[in-house]
Amino acid sequence: MGNCCCRGQPSIYRVSSNAKSESPKDKSPSQNARMDHTKMPSNPEEVEDLRRSSATNPLIAFSFDELKIITCNFRQDYMLGGGGFGNVYKGYITEDLREGLQPITVAVKVHDGDNSYQGHREWLAEVIFLGQLSHPNLVKLIGYCCEAEHRVLIYEYMARGSVENNLFSRVLLPLPWSIRMKIAFGAAKGLAFLHEAEKPVIYRDFKTSNILLDLEYNTKLSDFGLAKDGPVGDKSHVSTRIMGTYGYAAPEYIMTGHLTPRSDVYSFGVVLLELLTGRRSLDKSKPAREQNLTDWAVPLLREKKKLLNIIDPRLDGDYPIKSVHKAAMLAYHCLNRNPKARPLMRDIVDSLEPLQIPGEVPTSEKPTLTVITDTPNGVIKEKVQT
Numbered sequence: 001m002g003n004c005c006c007r008g009q010p011s012i013y014r015v016s017s018n019a020k021s022e023s024p025k026d027k028s029p030s031q032n033a034r035m036d037h038t039k040m041p042s043n044p045e046e047v048e049d050l051r052r053s054s055a056t057n058p059l060i061a062f063s064f065d066e067l068k069i070i071t072c073n074f075r076q077d078y079m080l081g082g083g084g085f086g087n088v089y090k091g092y093i094t095e096d097l098r099e100g101l102q103p104i105t106v107a108v109k110v111h112d113g114d115n116s117y118q119g120h121r122e123w124l125a126e127v128i129f130l131g132q133l134s135h136p137n138l139v140k141l142i143g144y145c146c147e148a149e150h151r152v153l154i155y156e157y158m159a160r161g162s163v164e165n166n167l168f169s170r171v172l173l174p175l176p177w178s179i180r181m182k183i184a185f186g187a188a189k190g191l192a193f194l195h196e197a198e199k200p201v202i203y204r205d206f207k208t209s210n211i212l213l214d215l216e217y218n219t220k221l222s223d224f225g226l227a228k229d230g231p232v233g234d235k236s237h238v239s240t241r242i243m244g245t246y247g248y249a250a251p252e253y254i255m256t257g258h259l260t261p262r263s264d265v266y267s268f269g270v271v272l273l274e275l276l277t278g279r280r281s282l283d284k285s286k287p288a289r290e291q292n293l294t295d296w297a298v299p300l301l302r303e304k305k306k307l308l309n310i311i312d313p314r315l316d317g318d319y320p321i322k323s324v325h326k327a328a329m330l331a332y333h334c335l336n337r338n339p340k341a342r343p344l345m346r347d348i349v350d351s352l353e354p355l356q357i358p359g360e361v362p363t364s365e366k367p368t369l370t371v372i373t374d375t376p377n378g379v380i381k382e383k384v385q386t
C-alpha cells in the first residue's frame, strides 16, 4: 500500500495508493464533466458556474464571516467531529443572519486551511454530488463557502451523530436490535438509491462514521468526498486510485483498483457485521486472530450454534433469533470475496425489510446519557441519566 493518511481515529485510514492512477481515458464524458483533474474549478465563480449547471438542489453560498457567526467563531465546545480534512462544528442559522433564511441548526465541516489538492477535490465532490442528489437517506447539504483558501460545507444537523459514536460508545446505552436493523435498512436504501441513480454513483467510503442519525434514528449517508461516478455503457468498472478505509474496502478494489457498485456492497457487509457483533472492523486491542472483524467472524456466520456467541453481548440476548440468522446470512453474502456473487443493494433492501420491527424505535426522546464507573473488579457499571 502506498501513502496512507491517518484520518484521526486509530486504525482508521484513508487508503491511498498509486497502484492504479485515475486516467481520463477511463472516464465517460459525464464523469469528465463532474470531476476533471485539469479543469477542476478552484475559484468561487468557477465553482458556482459548475454547480449551477449541474445542481438540482438549491445551495446557499455563505461568506466566511457568516460561518463565524453561525458557529460562534468555531467554538471548541461546538465541535461534533474531526479528522480527515478538518473539523465539523455545530452551528445555528438565526433569522437575523441574512434576510430570507429560515432558522435551522446545522453542521459546518471546515476543510483544513492548507487547501490541499485532495482536500479541495473532496470538498468539490461533496458540493457536486450532494447538489445533484436528494433522498431521505442522504444527508441534506444546505450550502457551502468557497472564499480565499476557505472550503466549508454546511449540512442539516443530525442530532444523534454518527453510527460509530452510538454503536461503540461507552457512555450511551447500547443500541437495541430494532434500531440496528433500522440503521441497516436506511443505509441500504441510501446506497441502493445511489447505485440506481440515472448516473449511478459509487459511494466508496461506506463506514459507521459516515452514517448519521437523527433523533428518531433515521439514517443518512454523509461525507461524499470520495464518491465516484459509476461505470457507464459497456464498462464493468471504473479504474481509480485506491481511496477508502482499511477494514471496509473490498479486497478486489484494494488489490486492483477496479471499483464497482459491488465494492460498496462489501463495505455494507462490514458495517452489518459491526452492527451484529458490536465490534469495530479493525480493533488492535483484541487478541491477534480477532483484530480483523471479517477474518474472525465470516467463517462463523453460517454456523447456527456458534453464531450467537459472536453477537454483541451488550444486547443481552434481546433479539429475535431468526432475524439474527437472516441478518448474518446477508452479511455473509455481502462479504463474498467474489464481487459478482454479492447481492445488489436493491436485494439487500428487500431482505432487510422483513427484519424491521415497527413501533419499537423511540421517538423524539433526548439522547440518554449513561455514566460509567469502573469498579475495583474491572466490571463496568452504567448509570442512566436523562
Ligand SMILES: Nc1ncnc2c1ncn2[C@@H]1O[C@H](COP(=O)(O)OP(=O)(O)O)[C@@H](O)[C@H]1O
Pocket (backbone or CB within 6 Å): 080, 081, 082, 083, 084, 085, 086, 088, 106, 107, 109, 139, 155, 156, 157, 158, 159, 161, 162, 165, 209, 210, 212, 222, 223, 225
Ligand atoms: N450533519 C452532521 N450532523 C451531526 N454530526 C455530523 C454531521 N456531519 C458530520 N458530523 C460528525 O463529524 C464526523 C466527521 O464528519 P465527516 O463528514 O465524515 O468528515 P470527514 O471527512 O472528516 O470524515 C462524523 O463522523 C460525525 O460524527
Ligand SMILES: [Mg+2]
Pocket (backbone or CB within 6 Å): 084, 209, 210, 223
Ligand atoms: Mg467521514
